[in-house]
Amino acid sequence: MANEEFTRATDQSSLASGEATSSPLNAAKSAAQAVAQADTAQEPVPVDPATGQPVVQPTVEAAGEAVPETVTADANNVVHLPEGVSIDQIRVDGDNLVLVQPDGSTITILNAALKIPTFLLGDVEIPQLALTAALQANGINVAAGPDGALTVVTSAAQSGGGNFAQPAPGIGDAGPLIDLLPPTALQFGTLDRRELFPALRRENDLPTLGITPLSGTVDEAALSTEISQGSGGGTTKAVGAININAGGDGLGSLVVKNADGETVDVTNGGAIEGAYGTLIITRAPDGSYSFEYELTRNSLDHAGAGQVGSGDVVGEQFEVIVTDGNGDSVSSQIDIVITDDGPVAVDDVVGQASENAAVTIDAFANDAAGADGVNLVNGVALVPDTLSGGGALVYNADGTFTYTPASGEEGTVTFDYTITDGDGDVSTATVTLELKPDSVPEVTVIRAEGDDGVVWESALPDGSGGGDLTASGGLTIDTGDDTLDFIEVQDKDGTWIEITADGTSVQGVYGTLLVDLDGSWVYTLADNTLDHTGVGQTGSSDQVQDAFAVRVTDSDGDTTDGTAQIVVDINDDGPAATDDGI
Template sequence: MGNTLTITGYDAATGLVSYSYSLLDNEAHANAGGNNSLFEDFAVTLVDSDGDTANNTLSVQIVDDVPTAVNDVNLATASENNLVLNGNVISNDAQGADGAVVTAANLTGTYGSLVLNANGTYTYTLAPLDPQFVALPGGSTGSEVFTYTLTDADGDVSTATLTLAIKNDDDGVTITNLTPKGEGGDAIVYEDDLLANRGLNESAGSDTSKDSTTVTGSLNISAPDGVQTLSVGGISLVSGGVAASLPQSIATPLGNTLTITGYDAATGLVSYSYSLLDNEAHANAGGNNSLFEDFAVTLVDSDGDTANNTLSVQIVDDVPVQPDELNTRVEEFSNPGVNLMIILDTSGSMDYASGVAGFATRMAIAKASILQLIGDYDDVGDVMVRLVGFASSATTNFLGSGDVWLTAAQALNVINGITDYLGDGGTDYDDALIKAMSAYDSAGKIIGGQSVLYFLSDGEPTESTNWPGVSGTGSTGINTVEQTAWEAFLNSNDINAYALGMGTGATAGALTPIAYNGSSGQQQPAIIVTDLSQLASTLSGTVQVPTTGNLLTDAGVVFGADGPATLPITSISHDADGNPATPDVVYTTTYSGYNAITHVLTIPTHGGGTFSVNLFTGAYSYSLSLDVANDYTETFRYTISDADGDVKTGVLNMITTDSSDVIAYDNGDEALVTQIMVPGATTSTTLADFGDTTNAANSGAGYNPWIYDTSGTGMSVMDLGSTSIGSAVANNGNKWIVSTLSSSTLDGSVSGGALQLVDSNDDGAGAAELLTPEFVTGLAGTTTLSFQYDRGNVHTSDTVTWSLYKFDGSSWVQLSGVGFSGNLSGDPGALSTITTSTLDAGTRYRVYFSVNDGSGNSDSTLQLDNIKLNVTAAATAAIALTTAHGNLLTDPNHDMMSGDPWGSVDAIGAESSVLKIWNGSSYTAVTTSQTVAGLYGSLEIHSDGAYTYRPNADLNNVGKADVFNYQLAQSDGEQDTAQLTINIASSATVEPTVMEGTSANDVLVGTSGDDVVLGHAGADLLNGNDGNDRLEGGAGNDTLIGGLGDDILIGGLDSDTMTGSAGSDTFKWLAGDADGSTDSITDFTLGSTASGGDVLDLSDLLVGVPALGDNEDLAAVLDNYLQFNTTTKTLTIDPAGAGGEAELTIQFQNSLDLASLGSNQDIIKQLLDDGNLKVDI
């Protein structure tokens, strides 16, 4: 067993054996046996000398040791403020020789839990929320007792207790996670999220996205001693320590709903929701102000501690939405003059009572209303009046006013002559219209004016008249056939006809066929005025129809959850004096123009018009009789209010538009001044016409060798017989020489006024020949010889020829070749003419003819007549002029150098325009035609724009240009000017090739000649190629390449990149191209344009640049328009020169040295001096 047995002695005498036994360690006793024993035995053996043996046992008892556990008490106390107790239960126990451990355990006590470890250490954790702990009254104590077991190594055990002191401190109570309303409250709801369907006649909140009007939140309570009572806003959550079932809701004092949705007793979390059900009465006119609905929160614990707090919900007021700014465009009032025709019923019923105080009869109120109508038209422009009266029949000479159109003053005088009881007779609509049609053509109406007709009657027709030239007429009233004829008359004369019934006697059915707008070709309803007090205003309302709208609905006004005030519109403000420096006049219900019954506020406008608005409905009307040259705006600011006084201000801009813009565009044309050679006059001298065959003498003045005289004193014909004439050419130059081949008869004779050369059949093989006398060409001019001939007895085998003989100074030579010889062919009876080529000057000639009859006929005949010598004088130099023709107004702009878009055409406007031409000192109107002297010619211009330019006959003007300025002007003062440029050339310029793109991204490449390349919209690539080209990019980010030649590059809108390439190129910007973009020039060249320098042409872009004496002064002015940055190599441009934000930037991408030119003003001046900068002065 590991112990020690020692034999300490042996006494042989006595036989005593002594020993000792030492226990060295504990032994393994039987498990859990307590104080049990085990024995360790030792055998004792004795053998004597004779072999006797004895055996016995030495036995040692080993008694087991056991542990002893002692009860423990922790001197500390566990409470909600000291939740954990620690200690060791073994520290005071006897473990025994076998050693001992504690049985480890996790134990749950009454108020908490114990973790006991084998080594005896422990940790106790108090559970302050445990109901049993919470049940302890504040300040009272309790205890926890835990039993533990101590076990030694051989299983002997001992138990004891651990006692812990517990105390529930006397804690206070708290309510947390609430925010005072001064800091915004605990929850926020917005009236602008309310829906209109929450009740009858309710308005929706102004927030279109509509968040929920129910918000949720939570608060926290703490009552360590236990909750006795808990309430929120009167809702009891805990009563007598017992929690209520949830959720619970109440209607709040403001009419909304508070709901307690949950209470967690363990954590003290109270959850709630708040629902806004309707708008609330916020402080008046406070804007987006807030009010708060508060709820008391009360907490009492088990020992009576109490806490109070407030749950505060913020309700944000809704306000009207800012109205959209209204921009209402009103067509300008244009009055070229009015032809006003009034057709008035004067039948007996017009003497009936009017029913209107102050007017005894219907005639009396009609009189007053017509007076006002004429005055209304007279107020807005020229007016001529034609009066027609009708009863049983009609008259165009109303009250003796004459069958003419009357001025307003004359018409008013006639109307004033109407008595209250003028009426008499029946009612004939037919005759009224028949007479009206004839009266319209009377003298005096305004040519080109508007025509308006008013037909006034108090009853249906009772009589009828047949319409001249119209079949199917004669029935009472206006039937379909008559209506068609009436409308045709109105259409052809552009007459707007109103038909008005006065009182209840007139019906729409009878009047509708008369009401028709011939200007628009549309039927319009008859107007029945049952309340005759409204007759005047009804008539006046047709003079100029007001523009109407609604401030509330048109602007999308939303009043929000509070809804509109009793009068949703509280005021109108307007700049009544037109001075921005003075405050607007504010018009409210206290203004004299307010009608409290109708709620309509009527105010005068600065422009002389009238603005009326119904403060209840928002409906407005606006009238302004103004013809404007530019858009004219009158602004009205109106204040709207919701039910609790929150306001917003809206803006209405009434924009009277110039509906007739006038635009003049430049144009170009060409006139030619050319040197030409004018051929000299041709003088013909008849040598022989064979009308005379007798010479008066044989020589001298009385002798004419060209008279074919075969006998007598002056004989001029020599008979050569059968001898060839060729041998006689050099002789007898003043004679005709003719052959005689047979019968002694000359082959040539005069018959019928012509010389007949005949080769008879019996002449054999010989030919009949004829040689004329000599003639000598002059030294001046160009000479030819001509003769006429005819053939007789023609056969294909016949041969008839002619040729010239020329004396070359030494001999006669027979000429050949075209124009000097040839065959004489042709059909009998057809007279032909031969003209020689040009003959040498000062030279002697004779003409030879030969007729050789062939075998087919008995003879062949040649008839000669009118032998002439033709002398054409030398050509002289002259100047030929080609005029230029066109039309300023209708021709498209085809001026390559123009600042206006290619192809643009003048717009004269709907109001029409007067064409004016600059005569050197002022613009004068072109009434019919006018001639203006230019520098190099004269321009004849007509009122319709047609022109003829006649250049001066001066070759020195070639290459120059005559420029004529013209203007289009309207009666409202609007005008625009342009130029007609006439280039003087010696020959017609070849028209450029025009290439046009589309709205897509185009690639356009020009020809080798002059081109016009138009990109239009899209991001285009334009390449002019060779030639002097014009490139217009239009809209889009374009790339323009000029190519060879002197080109014009116009990028247009957006950001463009331009390359001029070789030549002196012009980079040009048109009016309106300054759109905030950046344009780039890749190769701008400084220096004289004659040496290839380029040009920035800003003449159409800059506005208001004055004409100054020199470039120094001009550069100082342009310093406000143009800013060069020599570092970034940019030019920024303010087109108005107001020093405002740049509206266009030009980026120079090449190595352009601007810094060396000096200051900004120095740079501008240098560019002006060199021609690199062009501006409008």
């Protein structure tokens, strides 16, 4: 009966011991319970049946300096541990290394199996050779990576360290004193399962994550890169904070994911590319995190054709994932709003270099294409029915228009045009052309050098003799920026005779006028006239005129008023009496 009670008590003690070794907390509790039971006077002290001597109980050492349950390597991949921490027993737990301490407690070094850190115990650094030997002694295979860092290459389950291959040895034969003892039912008190350190027990807490602000806005209009030049205004950057509370488990990792599913570990800071820009995560010395998004390229995904700014936006999203020291994760999202940029067409005023000259206008030169760009081949167009002039307008597929004025056109000509960017936004402007005034031709009659423009009746075959029958000269014609179209001379009947060839004949009242295409002329007296009115006067004292009106027409149809005249003076001849001799 005594043996049964002893066995039952031993089983209960073993059960309590099995529960206690499941965690560092329970290990500490078990040690404390053992101390409490040993100090209780009412409890029996076991004796060795062979010798009759009390069995010496293991002494529970006082707890040393508290060590952390979870440790993370710093930026230089160094783990700082208190002095006295043991590395004799090491286990692999997923990506983590677990140091089992002599009292059964454990220290978990996060992600240390992926890249084995340098161990610093107090101020003493464990040599890599010693650390490698300790790992291999625990059945952990390691290998050096390309950068020389050690990493665990197998993840086989690790033993708890006990050797159960040999059975426990016997306790020997009972001594002679045992026969003198009467049969006794041994009584052992029931173990008191009290919670010795309730403050050390805690529930598993989950990390929390918050993004401030939840969304940021950037503007295509503010872009200024080699491939995207915005129209101006706004900003390309959005900033905010990533607020993390990893709880008692500590921060395991911080990861960001873009819309394509690409992930980057930014626990120590980093950047990830999005569809339209770059997200940069910064870790401050105090462990807090912030983000900055910078828009680096435009988007043609804006669907609101004709709408710009906040009226037409697209989004860029990044998922932020926080994982604590025991693998619990929580995520949130950084939302970026990208406003659309549009083109800006600007009015143009252009002058004409000279009358009748065609005018080329670089309408696009002072316009802003915006971040989405304008295709100059098909993105610039005349607005139908807006040309006010009578000439011809042509778009040259390079941002320029050419206007050829109609004949004689002058004054102001206007037209409207549009530019359309890559995602369909449109802007309209007006071009104003200032044409030179139309010139009016002028004509002046001149006489040939040394010619007095006078003919003499006396030079006729039946005249009294002397003088000239011909007079000559020319026309000075000014058509401005136009050209001469044709010359006309009016004959004695009032008919306008067009000069179509050199030597074109125009009949006068007293003679014939021959006119060339360049305006040169020659007049020849054909016969005498009785229209002289000066009775008793001859020569230049009694003249009549043969006059020819002249007009010219320029290339755009302007014609002089016909007041210019070619006038030839005709001197009168008189009779000449000759003395007779008998």
